Amino acid sequence: MKVICTSPITKGAIVAHALLRAASALLPTLGEPGGKKCREVSRHGTQSACATSNWRVYFLTSACLCLSAGLFGAVDGSVKNATSGKPQPNVLIQMVQPGQGGMQTLGTTKSGPDGTFKFERDARGPRLLHAIYQGVMYTKMIAPDAPSNAVAITVYDVTSDAAVVKHSQHVYILQPTSDGLGVEEVVFLANGSSKTYNDPKGTFRFYLPDNATGKATVSLTSPEGMVPVQRQPEKTSQPNVYSVSYALKPGETKVAISYAVQAGAERAFQGRILQAGEGNRLVLPIGITAEGSNIKLVGQDPQNKANIYDITGREFAVVLKGTAAASSGAADPNEDPGMPQIETTKPRIYDRLLYVLGLSLGILAIGFVLMYRAAPRKVSPPK
Numbered sequence: 001m002k003v004i005c006t007s008p009i010t011k012g013a014i015v016a017h018a019l020l021r022a023a024s025a026l027l028p029t030l031g032e033p034g035g036k037k038c039r040e041v042s043r044h045g046t047q048s049a050c051a052t053s054n055w056r057v058y059f060l061t062s063a064c065l066c067l068s069a070g071l072f073g074a075v076d077g078s079v080k081n082a083t084s085g086k087p088q089p090n091v092l093i094q095m096v097q098p099g100q101g102g103m104q105t106l107g108t109t110k111s112g113p114d115g116t117f118k119f120e121r122d123a124r125g126p127r128l129l130h131a132i133y134q135g136v137m138y139t140k141m142i143a144p145d146a147p148s149n150a151v152a153i154t155v156y157d158v159t160s161d162a163a164v165v166k167h168s169q170h171v172y173i174l175q176p177t178s179d180g181l182g183v184e185e186v187v188f189l190a191n192g193s194s195k196t197y198n199d200p201k202g203t204f205r206f207y208l209p210d211n212a213t214g215k216a217t218v219s220l221t222s223p224e225g226m227v228p229v230q231r232q233p234e235k236t237s238q239p240n241v242y243s244v245s246y247a248l249k250p251g252e253t254k255v256a257i258s259y260a261v262q263a264g265a266e267r268a269f270q271g272r273i274l275q276a277g278e279g280n281r282l283v284l285p286i287g288i289t290a291e292g293s294n295i296k297l298v299g300q301d302p303q304n305k306a307n308i309y310d311i312t313g314r315e316f317a318v319v320l321k322g323t324a325a326a327s328s329g330a331a332d333p334n335e336d337p338g339m340p341q342i343e344t345t346k347p348r349i350y351d352r353l354l355y356v357l358g359l360s361l362g363i364l365a366i367g368f369v370l371m372y373r374a375a376p377r378k379v380s381p382p383k
Contacts, residue, residue, distance in 0.1 A: 228254075
């Protein structure tokens with residue numbers, strides 16, 4: 001009987017093979033077919049039983065190798081250029097994994113002429129594939145329970161034409177503090193083309209008021225939906241205008257800008273929207289109202305406990321009135337707080353604990369049976 005295993009033999013398979021080889025050295029019936037033990041027993045007419053036992057062992061060994069190879073197989077896939085609709089060769093791909101010391105590089109390769117790639121070495125846990133094409137990085141995450149074969153990565157040609165990106169919405173969120181105002185601007189940028197907009201001089205600009213204090217922090221979330229990336233804003237030649245350099249891929253990119261302002265006793269704030277667009281909003285806590293130019297009250301959002309204003313011009317100036325409503329203290333257990341919740345879960349190995357225990361007990365049982373059969377038996381000499 002011959003077992004054919006098509007999975008690649010990797011580190012896990014080598015370990016399994018080494019363990020079985022060690023077991024074969026301890027168990028006489030795990031020797032080569034027709035070995036010394038078999039020849040001695042064959043004098044009493046039991047050679048066929050010995051050979052059958054050996055073939056069973058080889059079958060189990062091959063099965064274990066295939067199982068190990070399947071669990072620790074290589075990572076392979078292909079890269080497609082969505083701009084041209086064709087496979088993309090010569091794309092640099094890195095496989096990394098988050099660890100205690102940061103991102104650890106597990107391997108580096110390039111896509112072939114047909115766009116395919118392969119990493120011979122895999123690892124447990126979540127992995128990230130970084131594909132770098134025309135100076136832009138595209139990220140694909142492989143979850144711990146996701147298949148690591150036929151992974152599809154999409155890249156795009158790069159353009160320096162800023163017209164491919166449209167401003168879809170700009171939201172100002174003001175929060176009165178003891179020192180002034182905390183400001184968070186959220187901007188949604190839509191790239192409806194089939195190319196990635198990239199410009200080393202900056203792909204997004206924003207305005208900071210004169211009374212802004214400290215440094216503004218900027219984080220951007222790509223259409224891939226990965227962890228937000230922070231960028232350091234740079235001053236431009238225009239007063240109070242800053243820019244960030246970040247490749248804007250096809251789809252929607254979210255930009256979050258946070259800073260503080262010294263609003264004074266009147267709690268005044270001035271904003272300026274540099275990109276043309278509609279649906280711009282000013283959001284204030286319930287209890288706080290705004291008076292000024294180019295704003296119009298839309299209503300209240302009871303879920304988020306906020307007053308919503310429509311910003312009707314590219315520039316607006318407001319003065320805040322009132323006091324934010326105090327929290328009721330006791331939280332409703334059925335109310336959605338709108339924030340990520342912490343959930344205690346067991347490691348993923350617990351989901352497959354029964355399989356692991358079953359496999360381990362099965363191997364022990366096989367070893368016990370083989371050792372029992374290998375015990376010397378008294379055979380009566382032929383008459």
